[in-house]
Amino acid sequence: MKASVTAHREYTISKIDARVYGAFLEHLGRAIYTGIYEPDHPSADANGMRGDVAGLVRDLKVPIVRYPGGNFVSAYNWEDGVGPREQRPTRLDLAWHTSDSNAVGVHEFADWCRSVDAEMMLAINLGSRGLDDARKFVEYVNGPTGSYWGDLRKKNGHAQPFGVKHWCLGNEMDGPWQIGHKTAHEYGRLANEVAKTLRAFDKSLELIVCGSSNSDMKTYPEWERVVLEHTYDAVDHISLHMYFANRAKNTANYLALNEKLDAYIGAIASTIEFVRASKRSRKKVTISFDEWNVWYHSNAQDREILGGNKGWPHAPRLLEDIYNFEDVLQVGCILNTFIRRSDVVKIACIAQLVNVIAPIMTEPKGAAWRQTIFYPYYFASVFGRGAALQLAVKSPGYDADVADNVPYLDISGVHDEEAGTLTFFAVNRHGAETLDLAVALQGFGNATLIDHQAMTHANLEAANTLKDMHAVGPTKGSGAAVVDGALNAKLPPYSYQMYRLSVTET
Numbered sequence: 001m002k003a004s005v006t007a008h009r010e011y012t013i014s015k016i017d018a019r020v021y022g023a024f025l026e027h028l029g030r031a032i033y034t035g036i037y038e039p040d041h042p043s044a045d046a047n048g049m050r051g052d053v054a055g056l057v058r059d060l061k062v063p064i065v066r067y068p069g070g071n072f073v074s075a076y077n078w079e080d081g082v083g084p085r086e087q088r089p090t091r092l093d094l095a096w097h098t099s100d101s102n103a104v105g106v107h108e109f110a111d112w113c114r115s116v117d118a119e120m121m122l123a124i125n126l127g128s129r130g131l132d133d134a135r136k137f138v139e140y141v142n143g144p145t146g147s148y149w150g151d152l153r154k155k156n157g158h159a160q161p162f163g164v165k166h167w168c169l170g171n172e173m174d175g176p177w178q179i180g181h182k183t184a185h186e187y188g189r190l191a192n193e194v195a196k197t198l199r200a201f202d203k204s205l206e207l208i209v210c211g212s213s214n215s216d217m218k219t220y221p222e223w224e225r226v227v228l229e230h231t232y233d234a235v236d237h238i239s240l241h242m243y244f245a246n247r248a249k250n251t252a253n254y255l256a257l258n259e260k261l262d263a264y265i266g267a268i269a270s271t272i273e274f275v276r277a278s279k280r281s282r283k284k285v286t287i288s289f290d291e292w293n294v295w296y297h298s299n300a301q302d303r304e305i306l307g308g309n310k311g312w313p314h315a316p317r318l319l320e321d322i323y324n325f326e327d328v329l330q331v332g333c334i335l336n337t338f339i340r341r342s343d344v345v346k347i348a349c350i351a352q353l354v355n356v357i358a359p360i361m362t363e364p365k366g367a368a369w370r371q372t373i374f375y376p377y378y379f380a381s382v383f384g385r386g387a388a389l390q391l392a393v394k395s396p397g398y399d400a401d402v403a404d405n406v407p408y409l410d411i412s413g414v415h416d417e418e419a420g421t422l423t424f425f426a427v428n429r430h431g432a433e434t435l436d437l438a439v440a441l442q443g444f445g446n447a448t449l450i451d452h453q454a455m456t457h458a459n460l461e462a463a464n465t466l467k468d469m470h471a472v473g474p475t476k477g478s479g480a481a482v483v484d485g486a487l488n489a490k491l492p493p494y495s496y497q498m499y500r501l502s503v504t505e506t
């Protein structure tokens with residue numbers, strides 16, 4: 001099977017915003033406790049944060065981390081997580097039927113973010129709480145000393161404002177499961193008033209309003225239209241979420257799901273344009289895709305805890321999906337979609353980062369390791385920075401549940417002019433045939449292949465576990481070459497590849 005691609009230096013989509021390689025950490029299961037924080041762990045630092053986990057997060061070059069939820073945030077009192085640890089209350093978490101000691105709060109999270117070189121993106125509770133608490137939280141985090149909340153922060157050990165720029169105005173407020181769920185009108189009005197108030201404190205904040213929890217919601221995409229009509233002038237981004245699953249064990253349909261993601265982004269980009277036009281506005285609201293990942297492997301084992309049959313455990317094993325090789329291909333396709341839609345998707349967060357539907361797993365008192373999906377996320381985050389290229393792709397395709405003529409080749413291209421590199425991330429969605437790929441390189445001068453990483457596996461279900469942490473991983477690829485201004489390569493069936501070229505500009 002043959003596929004051809006043309007990459008031209010001048011045909012770009014957008015500069016990729018580094019924030020699309022962001023991540024998410026919620027007070028859920030073992031994401032925080034025995035995830036990033038485990039004071040008894042041999043690698044723990046003076047703050048009780050696991051050094052092995054922080055090291056893996058640093059490897060991923062995660063630019064921004066959303067916190068503390070998720071569904072959790074909709075009944076969260078941020079005050080519970082500040083001040084002397086021994087005085088912090090243990091609270092019931094109604095979203096996940098667990099309890100939370102509050103040993104980690106905004107100060108500890110801020111220290112951890114600094115240690116992994118990531119920015120904070122904080123979510124505000126607009127479920128059980130409202131405008132006044134939002135204002136107090138933002139003033140506590142960012143306000144000057146000499147004012148009530150800034151002085152309290154100083155008393156709690158941090159005189160300097162944390163300077164958090166990104167604020168999510170609630171979480172999934174369209175979802176009937178959400179504590180404090182609202183209609184689009186109720187939420188839109190509240191979010192607008194909160195945004196106005198936060199802007200009165202600091203005009204430069206980046207505010208993210210809730211869009212749909214997924215594109216199967218009955219209220220989608222009317223929700224976005226109504227919410228944006230209320231908030232357009234006051235917010236910067238609209239948040240979207242999507243999780244991917246292969247419950248039917250149909251790989252072809254599963255690997256086509258990023259077509260649905262692409263349609264979802266396209267529909268909301270159009271909705272943004274509709275509202276913008278109706279408001280005669282010059283301002284461009286963009287998309288913050290702040291929860292995305294594969295999530296289904298752990299559903300059955302979670303039912304007991306979520307159903308309340310285990311009481312209120314602290315940091316139990318919840319949403320601990322063990323990812324397989326098939327999920328590498330899926331995550332590769334998802335990230336390609338974000339690169340291709342970098343004109344409108346300016347923030348995206350893999351959900352989540354540690355233990356809970358995450359690329360990094362830990363064992364309490366034991367090892368930390370890379371799940372299979374760590375690798376496509378790593379390659380995109382580390383090497384996918386620059387300008388996204390508008391590739392012309394010719395590939396045979398197949399009909400799937402969500403779309404017709406889904407190309408067997410899923411590819412994105414990134415040109416980093418400063419570094420003089422050109423990088424392609426490619427997935428062969430065909431399970432039996434090798435893809436003969438020819439990428440015509442136009443306007444890049446001399447090109448030399450400097451790296452080729454490949455992920456293939458005979459078993460789609462192969463996974464990295466505590467017992468075998470290296471069952472799935474990248475290997476140095478072979479056989480690719482630049483000949484007469486074209487990159488020629490063979491992509492084995494069901495494979496993920498990254499090709500990096502050094503280019504001399506013309």
Ligand code: AHR
Nearest residue numbers: 026070071072171172351
């Ligand atoms: O990431 C897990 C959960 O998925 C989040 O808490 C919620 O926002 C979404 O439904």
